[in-house]
Amino acid sequence: MEQIILDILEELRAGRNVDDRTLLKMGHAAARRSGSDKRAFAKRRLLPFYQQVKSGDRARWESWGVTPELEKQLLAVLRMKPRRSASGVATITVITKPWPCGGDCLFCPNDIRMPKSYLHNEPACERAEQNWFDPYLQVTSRLTALNQMGHAIDKIELIVLGGTWSDYPRGYQVWFIAELFRALNEFEPAVDGACASAARSPDDGPPLALARSSAEERGELYRKLGFPQDGSQFGRAAEDLQRQLDEHACSYNQAFSEHYGVGSPWRAVAAEQVATFDELERLQRENETARCRVVGLVVETRPDAINPASLTTIRRLGCTKVQMGIQSLDQTVLDANDRGIEVSQIERAFELLRVFGFKIHAHAMVNLLGSTPERDKMDYLRLVRGLPFQPDEIKLYPCALIEGARLQERFEAGEWAPYSEEELLDILVSDVAATPPFCRISRMIRDFSSHDIVAGNKKPNLRQLVENRLRSQDDVRGVQEIRFREVATGNVSVEGLRMEVVEYETSNTRERFLQWVAPENRIAGFLRLSLPDEGYVRALAASVEAAPEAAASGFAGGPAPIAIGEAMIREVHVYGMATQLGAGGTSAQHLGLGRRLVERASEIAREAGYSRLNVISAVGTREYYRHLGFIDCGLYQQKELS
Known part of the structure; x- marks a missing residue:
């Protein structure tokens, strides 16, 4: 060696x-x-x-x-898999424990070992199950792997996936996020591949309490309580119920009640899975200067679960981005697939997320029951151009039939069939070409194995096929989608950069997308600035104050997310390989590009008549924004625009 x-x-x-x-x-x-x-x-x-x-x-x-x-x-x-941190941060995906689902979509997989819509052999799900869905253990194991692969682990984006976030009990939500922060605060890499958690003091409580134990002690607790210890044990424990689910003899929620109910070790440990906001906020303060800082926190939910109270809660948790299952904006298609959501609810969710400052990551699906290639293209155009919508990021999936999903009955009856590869590529190429410069398509496939897909796309390199076709076209420079343009692992010369401002209107804000553009239209960094409509802010404040959930939201700064005269920075992102905090380098992250974006955003907001500028900062970026003149103010950080 x-x-x-x-x-x-x-x-x-x-x-x-x-x-x-x-x-x-x-x-x-x-x-x-x-x-x-x-x-x-x-x-x-x-x-x-x-x-x-x-x-x-x-x-x-x-x-x-x-x-x-x-x-x-x-x-x-x-360094292994350098693109893992090519966007400037190292990403860690964690999965919440299985939980009853408020919906029953036609296309949704039913794996009783997982939260609804996920499969146990997806990579992140496998890691979660191996760690009994414990957030502390999931983060610790992933940090160890990233560190061994040579990635910087100073700047971490946490992506929390699973069921609808708001469906989980409030105490579990707070506990889950608190344990993510605890794991990051305590992590110490070790050269032998293990990890060393921070030493526990004698006052830390019972040695096997989840909130007080090291990784090794947690593993011992799960073993003592009788949890399965490997994938085969998890499979045997769920085998009979899974067969009933696949045969549609019971619903996911019915199977959940039996598998995770009274007498199960899952029920026994649930009493430990609670925490208070006081404990969470203490851990957040520690993370502001920790070695592994949270620079982004994402949760997943449904449009019908979004309201001012739920958004206030997830903001207090430290969330900066929301993934939201849209699937379609065609009400006929939504109804045919049993989504149980109205387009008007989707519109309201987008408006609320935007005015609260969140980055909006929408999930969209093509080839749903009742759709056609042409309807899919039109639906995508409405998503990226319609005033109420216009997400910042999109997961654009083709629908695939997974064994046990209720869609299988429609497939067998000849009512649904997957598009051909040529039809699918035609749709996706058209969609990418139509994507505006402020939007990023993060994924085009789910991590389903080909073994699990009964019908539908099985090619893991679908995005590569789409991009190859785009590059074969004459005017590839016309493609504006962010991921297609990002500098990724490349170095950046500041002399070749120019700042551009892309202006667009939504139903409740004026948006300004500031981007650093390198030669050949590559993007080296960007900032999202929202200028909220005064009438919308006034109406929202009145409705929130009158709503009964406002008092229960726990928002210490008042019932409304922002006040009239306040602009909002929703995201600042500079590309380039993630490096240690404070380290030098030639990537775009070390050229002061973020500071200059914030300065220009401040000028734009001031010129537009706004007197204050908010930023929806992550816990680990608070110090950065304090150095730029922002002060802590309720759910955000804020500075005066004098």
Whole structure:
């Protein structure tokens, strides 16, 4: 292993590129020299080896003559899956525990081992089940993996997926988020691949209390309570109920009551899964200066679950972005698929999310029962251009039939069929081409295995096929969608950047999308500025004050999210490979681009007649905005526009 590191360093000193193919050859050569299995010299083993030597055998490491600049190049070579942090942050997805669902959509999978709509063999779901859906354990295991792969873990975006967030009990919501922060605050990487949690004091309470225990103690607690210990045990425990679900002999909620009800270890541990806002806020304050800071927090919900009270709650939790299942804006299609949601509810949800400052991440599906390729194209145009909607980010999925979903009956009856690959590509290429410059399509497939898909797209590289077709067109520079344009892992020259302001109107705000554009229309950073309509803000304040849920929302700053005369920064994002906080570099993150975006946004808001500027900051970015002149103010940070 050492010889491979030395060979890499020699190549780098000579100014030669070391790619994955070169690494593979080095590993094979090392295996031949030692007569060992070539897997022992795989790329994923090199970085942990390097870290272990540097930490545990200093003299040996110093003999390699690794300068800071050389180490930077070496880590870039050894880093696994560099796009994981190419957007500027490291993302961790966690899954909430299974819970009854308020809907029963026709296309939705029914896996009793998971929250509704998720399958146990999706990557994030597998990790969640292995950790008994414990948020602390999920984060700790993921931080360890990211650290071993060479990714910076200082700036973390937490994505909380599962059932409809607002369906979970309030105490569980607060506990789940508190444990995410606790895990980040306590994490200490170790060179042997394990993790070391912060030491517990004698006053920390019972040694097996979930809110007070280390990762090892939590694992022991779940074992003592009789939880399944591996995937096969989880499968056997749910086998009979899953068969009934697949045969439509019972509903998901009925199966849930039996599987997770009285007498189950899940019910026994539920009493531990509660926390107070006081405890959460203490952990949030710690995270402001922690090594692993939360720079974004996302939860998932339905449009009909969004109201001022629910948004106030998730904002207090530290949430900055909301994922919301739209699926379609065609009421006929929604009804045919048993969504149980009115388009008017979707419109109101968008308006509320926007005025509260949240980034809006909409889920849309093509090929739903009752739709056609042309209707899908028209529906997408309404989503990205219609005044009430215009999301900031989209998951654009083709509908796929999963065994056990109620859609299977319609499939067998010939009432629904998947589009051909050519039809699907035509729709998605058209959709990407129609996407405005302020919108990012984050995904085009779900992480379903081909084994689980009865009918529908099974190609995991669907997005690549779409982008290849787009690039084959004459005017690829006309594609404005953010992900297609982002600089990702590339370096950025500040001299080649220009700031552009994209203006667009919504039903309750004027939006200004400020973007740093590099040559060839690449995007290096952006800011979302909302200028709320005065009449809308006044009407919302009156309705919120009159609503009974306002008093229960717990919003200490008053019943309305913002006041007249206040503009809102909903997001600031600068691209480039995530690096350690305070470290230098040549990525877009180290050029002061974010500060300059905020300065320009302040000027625009002031010129538009606003007297104050709010920012929906994440817990881990509060210090950054304080340095820019913002002060803590209720649910947001704010500065005067003098």
